[in-house]
Amino acid sequence: MFKRLSTLLAGISLSIFCYGQETFPQNGAYDERPGRYAFTNAVIVVDSRTVITNGTLLIENGIIREAGKQVKIPSGTVITDLKGKYIYPSLIDLDSDYGMPEVRRMPSAGSRQTPQLESNKKGAFGWNQAIQAENDASELFVPDTKKAADLRKLGFGTVLVHDHDGIVRGNGSVVTLNEGPANTAILIRKASAHFSFSKGSSSQTYPSSTMGVVALLRQNYYDADWYAKAEKSKETNISLEAFNQIKTLPSFFETNDKYSLLRADKVGDEFGVQYVIRGGGDEYQRLNEIKATKATLIMPLNFPDAYDVADPWDADLVSMSELKHWELAPKNPAEIAKAGIPFALTSAGMKNRSDFWKNIKTAINYGLPKEKALEALTTLPARLMKAEDKVGSLKTGMLANFIITSQDLFDKDNIIYENWVQGKKFILAPIDAPDIRGTYSLSLNNQSTGKLQITGSVEKPDYKVILRDSVKITPKTILTDELLTLTYQPDKSKSETIRLTGWKSDTGLTGEGKLPDGSVVPWTAVLSEKFQASAAKDSLKADSVQTGKILYPFVGYGNEELPKSETVLIRNATVWTNENDGILQNTDVIVQNGKISKIGKSLSAPSGARTVDGSGKHLTSGIIDEHSHIALFTINEGGQSSSAEVRMSDVINPDDINIYRQLAGGVTASHLLHGSANSIGGQSALIKLKWGASQNEMLLPEVKTIKFALGENVKQSNWGDIVRTRFPQTRMGVEQVYFDHFLRAKEYANRWKTYNAASKKSASGAPRRDIELDALAEILASERFITCHSYVQSEINMLMHVADSLNFKINTFTHILEGYKVADKMAKRGIGGSTFADWWAYKMEVKEAIPYNAALMYHEGITVAINSDDAEMARRLNQEAAKTVEYGGVPEAEAWKMVTLNPAKLLHIDNRTGSIKSGKDADLVLWNTNPLSIYARPEFTMIEGAVYFDRKKDEEKQKSIAAERERLIQKMISDKAEGKPVQKPQSSQPRMWHCEDIVGIHAEQEASK
Structure with missing residues (x-):
C-alpha cells in the first residue's frame, strides 16, 4: 500500500547545491551533480496569462532551462510523468518577517515610566530611535526552518523580508525559502526601503501620536536631503547616510486602514515618492480616493469572523460599521481589482495562516478573478521587488521555484504536492498515493462488523466506520508510509477502543487489530463499491455573492x-x-x-x-465652531514642549459620527485644534462638515492657524513626580519656551531670507529646512494665526507681552474665561476671544470665571465667539449663544453672530461664509x-x-439602519449555526476628545482600525 517513490526519485530531495556556496570549503567529498529534472505531461502555468497544456518543464542546477510542448530532454535527466497535474510558479510574499529578529514593542500607555527624551542608541546615529534607516535585512537575516516550512506549505518560495521595527525600518532583502544557509537564500541584499507609522521598539517620548510620526518622517526626508548637500564637516549621521542610500530603492509603506493608507501616500507625494502600500483590508470603503493615489497595494487576507450576536445585549455592542465590514471585507480584493488598482496579496497579519487558501478562495467567490489572484501572488510582487528576472514565472533562465498541484491552484479541492525552491524539492503531500476511496465490508476476526467508508480526496481521505446499527463513527487515523491505523470506540459509553493496523491487499485492506480485552484478531475491509467523485466545480469563474451596499x-x-x-x-x-x-x-x-x-x-x-x-x-x-476636537484620530503630540511641526490635517477622521450629530445641530464648519499638552501645539485644521466626503474635500487648506496653550496642562507638573522631566515645569518656563522658539524662528527666517537673496546660491550652503520653525516663521510673517488656550489673567498678560516684544500677533484667545479682566488690552491689540458661555469651577484655573464674560468682552468691542471644545455641546451651540442674551443683555442678532459670523472673522473666512x-x-x-x-x-x-x-430623511435612515442591522445579525446567527467561527463582541465607544486627552500611540492606532 501507498508505494514509495523509487530510490532514484527519493534522491532528489538529498541534492546539495554546492554551486551556491562556491566560496565556502566543504568537509568531505564534493557532490556536484547537475540536478537535472524533467516534468512531463503537465499543465504548466508559466504566468497568469500563459498556460502550456501537456507540456514539459526542464530544470538544471536550480535553473529553468525550458518550458514547452516540444522540450528535448538530455540523457541522464530524472523524468517525472505528472499525468496532467499542474505546475505553477512558487508564490511570493512582499511583507514577511521571516528570519528577522522579534520586535520588542514599546511600553503601552499607562505604564508610567520615566519619559525618555533622547535616544538610547549608542553611536553616531540619528536623534530618534524610531528612525532606523541603517537596519540591513541581509545582515539581520537568519533562516528559520519551521517558519520556512510553514510558508512553503502554503506555496510560497520567495519572500521580501525586512525588520518590522520603527517608522523608517531600513532596507529589505529578497530571500528564498530553501533550507540552505543565508548565503544561498538571499537573492537581492538591498531590494527595498520600508516605512510605517509605528514606533516599534522605541520608548522615546517623541513622537507620541500619529501626527507626530508623520512630522518626524517629513523632517527626516528634509534632513536627509540637507545632509546629502551640506558640507560633511557639519556632522556625521549614520542614519541619514543610510536613509539617502535606501530612498532610491522601491519604497514600501505598512499601514493598517484606509486613512493611514491615504496619509502615507500624502507623505510620498510631498517628497516625490510613490510608495507601494500595504493596506488594512478596508480599502473598498474609500475606493475612489485610494485609486487616485496611483499606489500599488499589498492586500491582507485577514477577514473578520462573525460576531456571536445570539444575545441581543451582545448584539448591541457591535456597531453598524463592524457588522457591515464583516460582510463586505471578503469583497475587498475584488473591488480593488475591479477598480483597476494594481495589488499583491500577502499572508502577513493573518490570525491563522492556515486560513490563507480558504480566504483566497472566499475572495474569488466574492468576485476576485483568479487570474488577478495569481498575478497578485507571482508576477506583480516579483516586479515590485525588481526580481522579475529571477522569480514569479516559469521562463527560461529563472530560478526553479515552482509548485506541483493536483489541479487548478484555486480549485476547492486542490492539493499542493511539492514546492521546489531553487531546484530543491520539498514534499507537502504524497503525489503518487493510490486511490483507496470507496465503501468496504468490514470484518473483525472473520465476523462481519459493518462498513468502512472512505471519501474525501485521494491525498486526504475522510474515514467513517458504520456499525450494523447504522451508528457512524469518525475514527482517528494515522497514515505512515505503507501502514494505515484506525482507532475507534464502538460504544462511547463504555470507553472501549478498537485499534486496527493494516495495509492494501488485492481485495481491499487487511491487517491485525487489538480488541478492548487485549486480544489480537485479523481484520479485513473488502471493497464493495468504488467512490464516485462529484463533478468538479469550474474554478475559473467567480461567484456573485450578494451583499449590502457600501x-x-x-x-x-x-x-x-x-x-x-x-x-x-x-x-x-x-x-x-x-x-x-x-x-x-x-x-x-x-x-x-x-x-x-x-x-x-x-x-x-x-x-x-x-x-x-x-x-x-x-x-x-x-454655525461655525471655533474650538473643536471632533473628527480627529488624536489631538495631542505631547512629546516635546513645541509641536509646531505637526498638522491636524494628517489625522482627520471623516467617519466620526459627531460630524453627523453636529450637522443635526446646525453646525457646518469646525476648527479642529491640537490639544493643550504643550506650550506650542500643532497646526490646526478647518473643515466643513461634508458628511461622507473625503478628507481633502472637507478641508479648507487656505486657513493657516496654530494652537498655543497656557496653564496647568502644558507644564505637566501635575502629572506626578515620575513624569516631571520635560521642560517647562513652571509658568515662568512656559514664557521662556515662547521667547526661545520665536527668537530661533526669527533667526531661521533671516537665514533663509539671506540665502534666497543671494545672487549665487550653493546647495551646500542652504539652511537646513526645519518644519517646526517654518510654522513659527509663518506667524512672524502674519501668514499663520494663533489660537491660544488660556484661562487666567496673569498668563494672558504674559503672552501679550511676549508677542509685543517679538512683534507677532495673537489672533484669538480661546477659553479666555478671565477675558473680562483683560478685555481692554485685547481690544487694543485686536485680539479675538472665543469662550464658553457659562462653564466655570471645573478646575482651579477657572474659579473666577463668570457667565457675563462674553458680554463684557463684546461691550469692549472684541470679536467674540462662543465655542464648544466638546463634542456634545457643539450640537447645541445655538443655545450657548442664547445665554449671552440672558447674561449681559447682548442683542439677539449680535448673540447669533457669536456662533456664525464672528468665528468666521476669527478664522479669516468671513469673505465666504x-x-x-x-x-x-x-x-x-x-x-x-x-x-x-x-x-x-x-x-x-x-x-x-x-x-x-x-430631518425627514434622518427618520427614514433610522428605520433602514434598524432593518439592515437585523439582516446582518440574522446572517451572523446563521453562520454560527453552521459551525463557522465567531468572535465575542467587545464594547467600544467613539472617543470624545478634550484638550487634555493623551493616549499612547499604540492605543490611538488600534482605535483607528
Missing part, C-alpha cells in the same frame, strides 16, 4: 450616494443675514452652484429649482423656530448648496 462614510448614518449641490428656492423665511440688513421677515433666498445667489421678496424660481416653504421658519448661516449674502457659500440652516430658542431644531443643514442633514 456607505459613505462607512458608518450607520452614512450615505449610499453623496449629497450633491442643488438649485433651491427657500420662500417666506425669517432670514438672519448677519449683515447690515439684520433680520429680514418673509424673505426668499435662492441657492445656485453652491453659492447664495439672491436674497429678496417674491423671487422667481430658477429653472430646475427645488422650492422649500420657509413660512414660519428661520434661515441662518451655518458666516452670513447670508449674495456670492457667499450656501452654508445654511433652516430652523423650525427662532434659532436662539431651546425648542429650535434644524429642518435641514446645507453646505455649499448640498443638504447633508435632513
